[in-house]
Amino acid sequence: MKSIFIISALALSVSFGFSAEGDKPAGDKPAPDFEKMFTKKDANGDGKLSKEEFLKGAKDAEKAEKQFGRMDKDSSGDLSKEEFVKRGPGKKKEAK
Numbered sequence: 001m002k003s004i005f006i007i008s009a010l011a012l013s014v015s016f017g018f019s020a021e022g023d024k025p026a027g028d029k030p031a032p033d034f035e036k037m038f039t040k041k042d043a044n045g046d047g048k049l050s051k052e053e054f055l056k057g058a059k060d061a062e063k064a065e066k067q068f069g070r071m072d073k074d075s076s077g078d079l080s081k082e083e084f085v086k087r088g089p090g091k092k093k094e095a096k
Helices: 002-019 034-041 051-055 061-071 081-086
Strands: 048-050 078-080
Touching: 034 081, 048 051, 051 061, 078 081
Parallel strands: none
Antiparallel strands: 048 078
8 A cells, every 4th residue: 555655656746747847738849049040140240131141041032032021120121130039030910
């Protein structure tokens, strides 16, 4: 009887240990780090992304070009880190 109690307690503590490792279901990807992504894309290190830097490596250039236009809020022709991080690539426009 004592051994059943010990085994049950052990099994319960192990299951709590696994559930404490994360609140996300298995298979969920971590959220992308847009600041790191910006730094990686900023090839010349000038603190902004030109359209060419943004489009480099895009799977769908036409879609990426439209996305660049939506993200370039000040219509400067490049993306500041703030513009890029605020509406990271692939993010949907926030409802107002």
